[in-house]
Amino acid sequence: MLSEIRTRPPLLCTERLALRELRLDDARNVAERAGDKRVARYLIAVPSPYPVALATRWIIGRLAWWGQGRGVTMAIVRREAPDQLLGSVSLRRYARDRRAELGYWLGAESWGSGIATEAARALIEFGFRDLGLAKIYAQVLEGNRASCHVLEKLGMIEEGTRRRHIRKGKRLLDVTLYGVLEDEWR
Template identity: 45%
Template sequence: MTRQPTLATERLLLRPMTLTDAPEVQRLAGDYDVAANALDIPYPYPDGVAGSWIAGHEEGFVLGEMVVFAVTPADDDLLIGAIGLMNIDRRHRRGELGYWIGKPYWNRGYATEAAGAIIAYGFGGLGLNRIYAMYFTRNPASARVMQKCGMAYEGCLRRHVQKWGFFEDIGIYGIVKEEYLAGSAGRDHRSRRTKTA
């Protein structure tokens, strides 16, 4: 069985989470400004939720459905965020990029750096053909991360989800393997067909 790798970037390590990360997940994801911008993060963040979430990561990876990484500085094992690919669909070879970074660490380029590594891993190690990401349109910082990773804006799903009693507009960015490999990501997303490998 393939084990989940650890990915290194210039300043970060992306590694599998362990239960010892649970208190930091609860503290950082439990910040109102993080929870408010992520579809599935509760607020307040109840005891036990982080541990249950982390405990499901290995099975999700083994089943090929998702892969989640702790984001840590390269020289310190302390978790500063989470990133991964969810809703992995083997038939269509696509996955949904998702992430959050703890508020004390915002605007240092960490989400962009981590997302770049996850996109490379998705197309390389996981053999995906398409990676997409969704964000509340009221959250321009997340859209900016997607742009900086070379993803192309694909559209808006109006009032697509509910978050805390409000219907929210969802923006979508995506990137496909051929444009990623050609280095032309984000420039052109006219529809076309591609042959499966």
């Protein structure tokens, strides 16, 4: 497949947004926005506050995913402001099983106008069309109603809840699984 031999992920555009590769100079925005308590509380491995040095390491790790065939992480930006990272959206790929886990977050100032749904829809389409995936799924920490709603809007089906499955801080949290199969997406 053509995408398999690309050395960098392609720019993906939607009506309002562009999904571009992360850059090291996004680190400050990542730290500020993902490290915001309202965002970090629903992300498994993000502390609040989030030091810029840790955000830089996260970006370096995510940039390596593509070349290793492990998936892709894109910065979400407005088409007219490509330098201003609003959030990120990712697919962590498990090639053997032809599936990938969708992940996303958005700075709180951008919530509530459909941006996460628009960005995730574009990356799911890319995953099925260009990465040859058969299934895309997501894991939502308990209480995250907004994210469940995003996944439902995307046509994902709830697949069940794993009880006290993931530790966040000192608490063990339930995780609800959502998924969509390639033929359901088409």
